Amino acid sequence: MKLTKNEIIRYSVFVAIFLILLVYPGQIVNLFKMLYSVSLPLIIGAALAYCINILSSAMERWFWPKSNKKWAIRLRRPIALLLAIIIIVAVIAWVLRLVLPQFISAISSFFVSLPNVIDDINKWLNNSNQASAIASQLETTKFDWTSIQSKLMKFVSSGLSGVFSSSISIFGSLSKGLFNFILAFTFAIYLVSGKERIADRLNRVLDAFVPHKVMTKARYVLRITDNAFSSFISGQTIEAFILGTLCALGMWIFKFPSALPVGALVGITALVPMIGAWIGGGVGFVLIAVTSPLQGVLFVVYIIILQQIESNLIYPRVVGGSIGLPGILVLAAITIGGGVAGIIGMLLSVPIAATIYQLIKNATLNREKNEEPSIPSEDIK
Template sequence: INSILSLMVALYILGSKERLLLQGKRLIMAYLKPSHAQTLLDIIRLMNESFTNFFVGMTLEGIILGSLVTVAASIFNLPYAGMLGVIAGVMALIPIIGGYISAAVGTLMLLAVSPSQALFYLVMVIIIMQLEGNLIYPRVVGGSIGLPGLWVLVAFTVGGGLMGISGMILGIPLAATLYKLLGRDVLMREKRQTLTILE
């Protein structure tokens, strides 16, 4: 029931998002000082940009992982190579457990054909997921949201430790927003110090 209600609320929000955005902006402008309102709207805009870029990066990362699994399965003549790649790519959108789900589903599919091929696939997909998780994911997702790879891994780990799967999903875009806000603040302080020195 909660899932159905959540879906319905999400659809209503998507259907009237322009009106909700306008109402939210009017509320902020009406109840806050102009300088505070502008700062809050700027932070909201930055968060929106970070979250959008994060989900675009996650989708790109899923495509890359799916392609790697498809190519590797084709090279080693495993059956259902295309389907195994699609499953891996779609499940990559689910942090942490998505890879395990895709590995389990693919292994079960191949187990019906050949136990040795199923075992080989399991080892192959674990190696690909390790490479992808430690090398490709931080660069692709971090590059899309403007967050260095090291901080992507830190945000992912800390967010997961604090809030589980939702923390993994929200941790990276929130860290990217904080990273950009901190960068802006540092630049403003450096400019002030430079102006003070010149005076």
């Protein structure tokens, strides 16, 4: 079989790429790591744009949806985008406004009550035999004060230099994080505001260089993936609202303090599947335990029960129902995704599993329609 010139070039490129990957695996991995680090703000911006676009697209249908006037068409997208950003920022600010003052007050109360706790410990030591035993032990022990002083000075000097270098490192990390956030947010706004124009240009390039059959299949997979991810985000938001409401309502019924702030925080953190509620519950325990340790322990018991109900009943039904994925597969996807990639794996595993599930389901239905098995005559009664 004689190969054409294009086939020879294609196979040569494949062999060259394979040899490069085989000879320089470490350098290739480092190259991908560097590219990922450089493009991370753009990746975050694209993810942020996708989330904002869900709310913004829903709001665009509220503003003059049937109007063809130029001013309506020009103002529809900016107004919807601005309102979507305002709603997201307002919700986050509202939760922080509820939680932060309570948390700061709890920590302040802890440090205010700390001297009384130390006095109680001293009284207990004085009223028992512990103080005399410690004093006699100190008298029989000989200390090398010169060695202790030199070690202490060395520790202090190294600690001061460590604090100085850590401060510089923290400042640099904060500056870099702020810059990356501004870049990601700007990129997200650009993507959402010009999504039709960007999609049109990208489709023109792909249609010009990629075979039509490949693009048809790719667009089909992208439609299924987009539907799975958008439904997952909507379902996750509804589930977080339900969990936060149940947490606040239960705390109010059982007369736990800070019911509204803790419920709002649990609802926000529940946007992270399964473990998010535990993060909010940990902060809630601190807020409650400072004023009443017993109520703090009871709150932990309550949040454990609520989390079990949420993980096994609410989450699979709400999120699984929104994306068309059976509850058992939701739990399996979160377990596998969390084990492979942690929190990011938990966030992405459910919509990815829903996409695969829908693709397999559609392929199975198409195969059953095209290949209907014939029934043998002896099986017909």
